[in-house]
Amino acid sequence: MSNTRIFSARNVITMNPSQPEATHVAVRDGRILGVGSLESLASFAPYTLDERYADATLLPGFVEGHAHALEGAMWEYVYLGYFERKDPEGQIWSGVTSFAAMQERLREQAAQLPADQPLIAWGLDPIYFDGARLTREVIDAAVSDRPVVVIHSNLHVISVNSATVEAADLDRHAGVEGIVLDESGKPTGELQELAAMHAVISALELSFDLLKGNDARALRRFANAAANVGITTTTDLINPLNEASMDHLQAATGSDEFPVRLVPALASMAYTPEAGIERMHSVQDKGHNKLAFGPVKMVTDGSIQGYTARLKWPYYHDGHPNGMWNAPPEAMVEMIHSYHQAGMQLHIHTNGDEAVELALDALEEALSLWPRADHRHTLQHCQIIDHAQLKRAAKLGVCLNMFANHLYYWGDIHRDRTIGPERALRLEPLASARALNITTTVHCDAPVTPLGPLFAAWCAVNRETSSGAQLGDREKVSVEEALRMITLDAAYTLKLDHMIGSLEIGKQADMVALAENPLEVDPHALRDIQVLGTVLGGVVYDAR
Template identity: 65%
Template sequence: MTITVFAARRILTMNPSQPEATHIAVRDGRILAVGDLEAMQAFSDTQWDERFADRCLMPGFVEGHSHALEGTMWEYPYLGYFPRRDPDGRRWAGAQSLAAVQVLLREQAELLPPHQPLIAWGFDPVYFEGARLDRRRLDEAVSDRPLVILHASLHVMTVNSAMLELAGLQRHVDVEGIMVDDDGSLTGELQEMAAMHVVFETLGMNLFETVGAPETLWRYGRVARNAGVTTITDLYNPLTDEGIAALKAVTREDDYPVRLVPAMAALAWPVDEGIQRLQGCLEQGNDKLHFGSVKLMTDGSIQGYTARLKWPHYHDGHANGIWNAPPETLKEMVEAYHQAGLQLHIHTNGDEAVELMLEALEGALVFWPRCDHRHTLQHCQVIDHAQLRRAAAQGLCLNMFANHLYYWGDIHRQRTLGHERCQRLEPLASARRLGIPTAIHSDAPVTPLGPLFTAWCAVARETATGRVLGEHERLSVRDALEMITLGAAYTLRLDHLVGSLEIGKFADMVALDRDPLASAPDALKEIRVTATVLGGRVHEAE
């Protein structure tokens, strides 16, 4: 077979034994050699590829916590506070006031046939002072059809009166998360999965299950490619029969530009059935599809006030958050999936949720010891130092939501967490000092997919207004780059295949227009991805 040699101005390998190179040889989709020009001349029958000669090459980025919903949500209008671009490059300005939200909703409703439900997404109430968005404000905008607004956190939605009536939600007020006024009338706000499920069931579609559609997976792949990502997760996949078939079919396509790691949504299945389903998937993967992980959702989001925080709870006195299942049920699920030999990715936004899961994992490991389990706490945004030490003792991995520092840092300091807890918001440097395998992520579509921006957040720790939160938790650029490559690959049990450029691994790379180690740290977020390489196949970014 012909050997392709890629040349670059500089290659950052993330291999501690050989951190840098200028050339990389690829055969059969895998790395044959990494080194300088002289090392490449030992090979015959080579094809030289100079298209990246003036570029910096790195291992393709690994996004360890994102959702294929990124490929679904852009079918609906975006209501977020911050401007954003969709996969086709269109810029959505977002909405910075409730009046602007109402105007955008009226405009979008006029584009639909009569009575067709309108779904929009990305709304973030924490940025709006005063009255909270409720059914009355939505009715002022759209009253002639059901209206569903999914919040940016994906943990809350608000619906109008037409949707409340269609779903018969007045009959379900005993479901936790269906919010009511002081007089007992429905506000239209629905918090967490059980409450939102009633609406999805009425509409005959569940947004969280659309991730199995081939067009969704292709759109998701294009977004990943443009961000320099070559290995991406879908960390809440229901793994329906149709969804599994779509995952297998799409990833077998030569042109599909990413490797995909779906984690089964634990709460979507009875425990025994979920274990059996996931174990049955283990042999159904391919080089671009890797099964074996399960995602457990414990609490909600801090900015949505549905995360579970330890005392003194929310800084502004708001009531504590919501469990997505009773704590004892969550602990039993941890024990069952651990005993079955599967890897757990556990959503723990608040430190009370972290505490519950540390207790559950400690118990599971006592009764069923496992080496190299790589159970990973996801988000763990305000994990405290005692909890960090316990996580290290248990051999856990962490994957922290570094983008929170920018998008919600100001809100957390002023309203949800206060000054002191914000100094340990995403305590990345502390985790690294304790030797805990750690990654950072975007949680797309909650925030835009962009590992270099995520790395900048971990290095600069600046909010949207430029305030620094927790300067002692800042990372070096090199450490941040490790967390979006090899560190993330480790949490996915794929570090033997991706995450660094070493002989035998998949030839997955990202080409950058600038060298992140030769640029100012603040330039990280400005570096442009020009292409990715997956198994030696070049995919130009758009």
């Protein structure tokens, strides 16, 4: 029997500029042997003709350049998000649109737990609740007999009840930046960013890797959820890469049933630069066909909707104090210099434009001191990067991965409250970045928003908020550009575009099958296209 298989499709969108369209893809030994018409591939006979997707559209498998394996663990806990959401088992969870609804769900969950077990919930978005902050008293009114930890949707803020304040002895840590205090100097229960969260994590012995996000079961759940929305390569964009994590990564990805390629990024904030560089060197030879190492993740500031992002003057539109750094700026500059000099690729979390400025300044200095061709350092999120900064990024050869989903989920909030109407027009300035020939991609940042590259592409194309308003028409991109952002351009930011991201001879046979052609449907229907399945290295995985 031949080991050559030819996949037939109604049409193939290749992302190969030399041959953008085809009808068949020939696969041998997990790689693409040829792309074209059946007649043009006839010389590869004998072959098996696979017609399961004969009425579908094939594209390169989607590449998710910013997600977290935590998506596979979060559903162990109670969902409190504002928007309706589907869990991996297919259950639809209604959105939580008030503190009263939150309290009711917390009571229901607490009643199902053993008496001594902490209650963990996630996804809360209190910025939708008329700007009220979630205090420990509000949580106490629902559950007071055990520690309660509520993780906000942005993952940069948690809120806890009084039992947790006592268990973590937060009064003793009141001087730590990020532990929010009331007028009397007592902790309110709101903890902003990792330094403040650490006391609670330690006291409750939580594995904030995060919350078991790195165990093999969570990784499999994460991978399956990714494959179901057409992803064939995804990042886990903050991973400790310690020995326990490495064991889980290798065990999960080593299975034939694991349906994606995984690219974990070193959580650099957990190491000194010297130790982090040493750790990266130690894991380079531990990858395989489904596990690739390379990116180093840095986190500069927090989130805009959580008011922890660092914004340039005039700061927050509604007068809220500016956000906070996750490390002293001079320490982050040193980290950028060290990893760059060591030849490593940085993926730098920069939500606010002041954080973008810090990263660009440090990268410009590093490139001046230690010039490097094709470094592909990437700014992640960069939501309100301004036009002068875009020009600097282009000059420095920096890539951008923008959080396009923010346009839908928080666009109205940003316009009306956090950044105001003018800056909101340049929220995720995708068209401006492409006009400067900056390699730019978009992402979902799961579990912050659900996995779904077609939805991220829809956001980039339509720029529509959850209320139906248009936000910055001049920054819209075409459907073809958006598809490139979730395939070849995303692969480029991971230094994997020689292997994945387009359908052309020699590359990995990674594909997604769609029920409709995204170039032919109404652009507003892009997010509704059904994913039929994926192909990873020639192996078919049906979507569930």
